[in-house]
Amino acid sequence: MVIGEAESLIADLARDLEQGTAKPMYQATERPEMSTSPLPDLSLLKMRRYSTMAVQYSRGCPFNCEFCDIIEIYGRRPRTKAVSQVLAELDQLRAAGWREAVFIVDDNFIGNKARAKELCAALAEWRNQYRTNFDFSTEASLNLADDAELMQLMKDAGFKSVFLGIETPDESGLIATNKLQNTRRSLLDSIATIQSYGMQVMGGFILGFDTDREDIFDRMVEFIQKSGIPIAMVGLLQAMPGTQLFRRLWREGRILDAGAGDNTDDKLNFLPKMDAAQLVEGYRSVLKRIYSCEAYYERVKLYLSRTQPKRGEQKFKQRWLTRGNAQAIVTSIVRQGIFGRSQWSYWKFVAAAATRYRRCFPAAMTLAVMGYHFQVMTKRVLAGALDSVPI
Ligand code: SF4
Numbered sequence: 001m002v003i004g005e006a007e008s009l010i011a012d013l014a015r016d017l018e019q020g021t022a023k024p025m026y027q028a029t030e031r032p033e034m035s036t037s038p039l040p041d042l043s044l045l046k047m048r049r050y051s052t053m054a055v056q057y058s059r060g061c062p063f064n065c066e067f068c069d070i071i072e073i074y075g076r077r078p079r080t081k082a083v084s085q086v087l088a089e090l091d092q093l094r095a096a097g098w099r100e101a102v103f104i105v106d107d108n109f110i111g112n113k114a115r116a117k118e119l120c121a122a123l124a125e126w127r128n129q130y131r132t133n134f135d136f137s138t139e140a141s142l143n144l145a146d147d148a149e150l151m152q153l154m155k156d157a158g159f160k161s162v163f164l165g166i167e168t169p170d171e172s173g174l175i176a177t178n179k180l181q182n183t184r185r186s187l188l189d190s191i192a193t194i195q196s197y198g199m200q201v202m203g204g205f206i207l208g209f210d211t212d213r214e215d216i217f218d219r220m221v222e223f224i225q226k227s228g229i230p231i232a233m234v235g236l237l238q239a240m241p242g243t244q245l246f247r248r249l250w251r252e253g254r255i256l257d258a259g260a261g262d263n264t265d266d267k268l269n270f271l272p273k274m275d276a277a278q279l280v281e282g283y284r285s286v287l288k289r290i291y292s293c294e295a296y297y298e299r300v301k302l303y304l305s306r307t308q309p310k311r312g313e314q315k316f317k318q319r320w321l322t323r324g325n326a327q328a329i330v331t332s333i334v335r336q337g338i339f340g341r342s343q344w345s346y347w348k349f350v351a352a353a354a355t356r357y358r359r360c361f362p363a364a365m366t367l368a369v370m371g372y373h374f375q376v377m378t379k380r381v382l383a384g385a386l387d388s389v390p391i
Contacts, residue, residue: 004028005059005074007036031074034059034081039088042096048324052101052137055089057081057119061108063141065165066177066248067206069240070107078111083122090126090134100322101160104138109162111141113150120153127158137161137200143181145190151197160363161200164191169223170216173209177245191227195306200363203229206263207283208237210273217282221289228302230367231374234286235263236279239270266381284382291378293342293371297349300367304357311359325362332369340372 001024002009008028016022037056047053058081059074093102110116127134136159144151144162154162166187167179174182191201205220224232238259239246249255249270259269272279289295336346346368353364 001025002027005032007032007034031059031079034079035085037081037085039085039092042092047096047098052103053093053098054103054105055086055093056105057086058106058109058111058115061111061141063108063179063181064244065167065179067237067239067243067245069243072242074107078108078115080112080115080119083119086119087122087126090123094130094134099132099134101135101137104136106138106140109138109140110144110147110150113147117150117153120150120157120159123157124153134158135160137163139163139165141181142166142185142187142190145185145193151194151199154199155197159199161202162194163202163204164194166191166203166227166229167206168209168212168216169219170209170211173211176211177209188223188226191229192306195228195303198307198309200231200303200307201227201229202231203227203233205232205234206237207234207286208268208272208274208279212272212274212279214274214278214282217286220286221295224290225295225299228299228306230296230300230303231370232290232299233264234283234290236266236268236283237270237272238263264377264381266384287378287381291371291374293340293345293375296371296374297345300349300364300371301352301357303367304353304360304364307363308357308360325365328369329365332365332372336368336372 002013003025004027008030009026013022013026034056058078060076060078061068061070061074062076062078064071064076090102123136136157138159140162142164144154144164165179166182167177168174169187171183174180191203194201203224205224207216207220220234224234237245238261239249239255240261241258246255254271255269256271257269260267266280266283268276268280290299337343337350340346349364349368353361353368357364
């Protein structure tokens, strides 16, 4: 068993394995500074099998959401790499022939805003130097919407999407779960503000808070439709071991098991306040409604209308019709446009993408393909039995 971050453990572990003297357990005594992270060895990677590459800049998050395991694992003091370390990783990716998206896989990219700004400025310079539209995406907290300078820097650096933990449109739920950074604001306005900087917002949503009432399902669907968030990841609340939530529910005698860590498989690992069968059924109804073709394409169009670059705004032309993308488009046409159930909605969307949103046609087609993925996943969840409902 290896507990803790690799930087402080891996050398001992590798040495002991090589010598055949591996111990049953290795536990880090402290969280390492990220300046000690080495460059990854890309020769071990079959890059063609990936749609994005991962680069990490920071770990940890200063907030204190009750259900979050990030802060328990990585702590609340954001630690970052040096800017030069990140640029070295990007240089290495370029040298290996990578030209597509890079996910900055931080828990909260803006946990330390000053450092995030420093990196964004360097990324913009790096992109200018190589005259490339290397795209970035990341995860951040919603208070990003309060910092115009940071959003502009992210835009200049080439950030095209950001995942935000929105969780619930119900303010009492946000307060109860200590997600205070999402309160005392219009969530929809904050999302639209971030989108106005050309960034797609992907959203995480949770059902199953103690404060959820029967109307939460309709409110969730209405909110997601108005948000222009195409990729809305709705899951059931999970009480992860080690979290404040787990400890509270344990004290209240409501924990059923340790959970699998997958909040999209409609399994509850605790006794909710709402009737469990009603909660799981409501969760499925939300998925069904937001991933119907019509609802999904409506959200994509709203997002495109908010983020489409103005004429001449894109500095460097990136060749997007690569072999992989061409294959994806042909597959999309066959599966969604010829054999799909909602061919009419699909072709109406493609026509809109090719005309009204032609300056972001690649993004539109990418989202069409991703929509197919979510429709398949939703169908699987809906086809599952309700055997996971605790009695
Ligand atoms: S903002 Fe996100 S990463 Fe930070 S504590 Fe809350 S859930 Fe965890």
